Amino acid sequence: MPTIGNNQFPYPNTSDEPNIPGDLQKLALAVDTAIGGGNRLIDTLATLQAIPNTQLFEGMRATITNDPTTGNNGEYVYTGGAWVSQTHIEDMFAPGQWASDYKIVKCASIAGNTLILDLKVTRQTAAWKATAWSSAELLRIPQQIAPRVTDFTVPAIANLAEGPTAVGFTISPTAISVRPIVACTISPGSFIAASICWDF
Structure with missing residues (x-):
């Protein structure tokens, strides 16, 4: 044959x-x-x-x-x-500019071309009096799993005086940032958590 x-x-x-x-x-x-x-x-x-x-x-x-x-x-x-x-996908993220201000806990997996990320950050340093829509870069996203979108903000759960949904995470093709949705204070011990997914 x-x-x-x-x-x-x-x-x-x-x-x-x-x-x-x-x-x-x-x-x-x-x-x-x-x-x-x-x-x-x-x-x-x-x-x-x-x-x-x-x-x-x-x-x-x-x-x-x-x-x-x-x-x-x-x-x-x-x-x-x-x-x-896939075993260590969360280790692919490099620390962002403000990563040292937070204790970052993350767990990630890939299904096909979709990344699923559970992310919880807890403020460790002095309080941040943030204005609405300001941002603080936490993690840098490697190119091989970069989102195929320009920017999007995912609502998060947080234990802030301004309410549990006062802050979210913004995902760009290169980074994940904390993004206050309203003016708020993120004090030491404050946590922000969300489950995030994107196609790459």
């Missing part, structure tokens, strides 16, 4: 004896091998990164099971031209 293309997909030749079920099975196996067969189990990060580009596709998943660096083990998704760890 001849093959065609970078992935060497088989196809029946005009001289081959007709065998539709067998030919389709051979083609299905070749396609499954080329696209990774769902969630691949891979021994090491180096092996994962060595998979040829012709076999990769957006949203492909793999699990590293036996890397000598324990922190490399876990689930990965191929997105934006790179393998992104």
Whole structure:
């Protein structure tokens, strides 16, 4: 049976004896091998990164099971031209300009091309007497999971004197910021929390 293309997909030749079920099975196996067969189990990060580009596709998943660096083990998704760890996705965010003013607790995951982030920040330094729509950058978003929108503000829950919805988080393609919706004071011990998701 001849093959065609970078992935060497088989196809029946005009001289081959007709065998539709067998030919389709051979083609299905070749396609499954080329696209990774769902969630691949891979021994090491180096092996994962060595998979040829012709076999990769957006949203492909793999699990590293036996890397000598324990922190490399876990689930990965191929997105934006790179393998992104799902196990430690929250570690991809760099601290923003005002991150040191807050204790930041975050938990993130990826489903397809959607990032889901649970975020809670607690003020640690002196009170911030914020004007409405001012902002303080907390986290920088890496390019491979950057939102496909310009800016949006997500309402949050907070324990502020001005009310539980006086503040939110603004998400831009490069950062997540605290964004007071009304003039308010964010005192030491005040928390702000929200669940946020975006497509990237």
